[in-house]
Amino acid sequence: MSGKVVLYYFNGRGKMESIRWLLTVAEVEFDEVFLTTRDQYLKLLSDGALMFQQVPMVEIDGMKLIQTKAILNYIAEKYNLHGKDIKDRVMINMYSEGLMDLMEMIMMLPFTPDVKPKLENIQTKAKERYLPVFEKVLTGPIYLVGGKLSCADVQLLECTLMLEEKFPGILAGFPNVKSFQGRMTQIPAIGRFLQPGSKRKPQPDDHYVKPVMEVFNITLPLP
Numbered sequence: 001m002s003g004k005v006v007l008y009y010f011n012g013r014g015k016m017e018s019i020r021w022l023l024t025v026a027e028v029e030f031d032e033v034f035l036t037t038r039d040q041y042l043k044l045l046s047d048g049a050l051m052f053q054q055v056p057m058v059e060i061d062g063m064k065l066i067q068t069k070a071i072l073n074y075i076a077e078k079y080n081l082h083g084k085d086i087k088d089r090v091m092i093n094m095y096s097e098g099l100m101d102l103m104e105m106i107m108m109l110p111f112t113p114d115v116k117p118k119l120e121n122i123q124t125k126a127k128e129r130y131l132p133v134f135e136k137v138l139t140g141p142i143y144l145v146g147g148k149l150s151c152a153d154v155q156l157l158e159c160t161l162m163l164e165e166k167f168p169g170i171l172a173g174f175p176n177v178k179s180f181q182g183r184m185t186q187i188p189a190i191g192r193f194l195q196p197g198s199k200r201k202p203q204p205d206d207h208y209v210k211p212v213m214e215v216f217n218i219t220l221p222l223p
């Protein structure tokens with residue numbers, strides 16, 4: 001590998017958090033450059049580092065990668081977390097996409113003026129649309145696809161932890177998902193990531209939202 005992996009994003013979860021999780025499980029060390037000013041962002045733009053003028057951006061293997069899913073797929077492929085064949089991979093991608101849809105709804109909450117109806121919608125969708133899928137798949141198997149740890153497992157763990165932060169007890173009706181969560185947290189790298197002082201980011205607050213608004217020159221409410 002040429003050089004250390006460097007993540008360019010805010011000092012908060014957002015779209016980068018799943019990348020942090022996956023690198024952690026792959027046991028890849030990374031540094032982080034936190035965007036705090038618009039000038040930093042403009043400099044990245046003028047350097048041509050952000051193809052679509054967006055972050056996350058990840059420097060890895062001499063490349064500057066953008067687009068969250070492309071970055072996740074690269075890491076998953078490189079570290080053998082993307083199944084054994086194309087049939088495994090398409091299942092992994094289907095689970096991942098569903099989980100990303102759900103996590104993105106939670107991710108947008110700090111930028112949402114009227115949170116209550118959104119929260120209710122997320123809870124209903126989590127209980128009625130998403131969690132039942134994983135509860136069923138995990139009747140028996142230890143991992144979601146092909147008896148082998150994949151990026152979809154990592155995202156399911158991340159998502160269930162996010163859900164429990166918002167809706168404590170939400171997994172009560174999903175015992176297989178709850179056991180899965182317990183098993184995943186036994187993985188040493190994950191155990192370390194869950195400890196205070198790791199590179200895992202806390203739930204978003206003003207310290208995260210303010211720089212985002214400043215860097216992108218935006219005012220609430222978002223469209």
Ligand SMILES: N[C@@H](CCC(=O)N[C@@H](CS)C(=O)NCC(=O)O)C(=O)O
Pocket residue numbers: 014015053054055056066067068069216
């Ligand atoms: N499809 C892109 C979307 C990235 C994205 O929306 N990034 C936001 C920050 S989380 C951004 O850079 N927004 C500025 C803009 O779109 O102008 C991805 O998944 O990486």
